[in-house]
Amino acid sequence: MTARGRDQAVPDGGADAPEVSVVIPTHNRPQLMKLAVESVLSQDAPVTGEVIVVFDACSVEVPEVALPTGWTLRGVPNSRTRGLAGARNSGISAARGEYVAFLDDDDVWLPGKLAAQMDRFAASPQAVVVGTAMVVDNGIEDVVRLAPSENLTHEDFLRNRNPGVHSSSLLFRRSDLLGSLGLIDEELPRSYGEDYDILLRASALGAVTVVNQPLVRVLWNGQSYYFGQWASYAEALQYLLRKHGDFATTPGALGRIEAQVAFALASSQQGRDARHWARRAISHDPRQIKAYLATAISLRLLAPAAVTRIAQRFGRGI
Incomplete structure (x- = not known):
């Protein structure tokens, strides 16, 4: 080197x-x-x-x-x-x-x-x-x-x-x-x-x-190399779920990651898969707001960019 x-x-x-x-x-x-x-x-x-x-x-x-x-x-x-x-x-x-x-x-x-x-x-x-x-x-x-x-x-x-x-x-x-x-x-x-x-x-x-x-x-204002890479988000989150089996021991934790996968898939225009993951998330934890947002995005009732901007406005990520 x-x-x-x-x-x-x-x-x-x-x-x-x-x-x-x-x-x-x-x-x-x-x-x-x-x-x-x-x-x-x-x-x-x-x-x-x-x-x-x-x-x-x-x-x-x-x-x-x-x-x-x-x-x-x-x-x-x-x-x-x-x-x-x-x-x-x-x-x-x-x-x-x-x-x-x-x-x-x-x-x-x-x-x-x-x-x-x-x-x-x-x-x-x-x-x-x-x-x-x-x-x-x-x-x-x-x-x-x-x-x-x-x-x-x-x-x-x-x-x-x-x-x-x-x-x-x-x-x-x-x-x-x-x-x-x-x-x-x-x-x-x-x-x-x-x-x-x-x-x-x-x-x-x-x-x-x-x-x-x-x-x-x-x-956090859109300059990240990861910004908007929704398909990669979904792939990486699924990798983390497979790698860390401990998520499966805690329904709320499992539902949280599944809801994030659903949101990323919906934002990358993979609506059917997004709704599948959203249903999984809600079955493990009905409080997962991102799962409902993912469903709305997959049905074109919301735009992912608008949700992301609001989250970033309060110093939060999706």
Whole structure:
């Protein structure tokens, strides 16, 4: 694997400071990616660190930024499966740090994010992953999304994706990613739901803890590479259902995913299949609003774009 970048070697946190590797996958968004990099380099935390920008199906062009003492910046190509999962894994493989953090190229960390997470890891050594809450920029206003609790169980993630815990907030031990937890699943169609998958796996393995403050700003205004990829959503959600058999043990959790499949199928104009999945969802949990919305969309009584815009307006996804 080739790499290009610039190094500095004197740590602010002292010779024994832990090293954090921040993995930022990117694809042809240099302005946004530079802002993401700068948000990491402006963190004030007692660590040394490296930012690894992984260029997915585009040329390696490391941005010109000021490097604080103790931090390095380098760029590497995605040498694995094309897409977000392969890019994250390329970064993990290149990482040298004791800890690995994720940041998407269209998001930014807010001041105090990394320090708060390192404090939480120190206070919760049993944690498999430490996340934070987030602020959603929907293009009109900022909406704060918190987690329902600072400590989330496997059942919590089965019942709800807990979207306040965004992938751009996650911090892991590298040894877990290379060991008991495992890498990002590159078999997921278009890498959709890769963050949910690893949170399901992490919560089954041990503790998932959250600094329940909005310390990541997430841009949700239609710029996502996943936006509108309804057929891929449906395929990936069905993959997650097959992979995580625990959904079947909790009717409400099973109905929730089935309703999401129904909505995605309806939005991709697969009306008959959508109604089939909607019936399944309602049979497991009649409260699943997305199942009724999917039926209405499949019958052309509603437009999926209108429903999605309303959800995003309140900092929520479909």
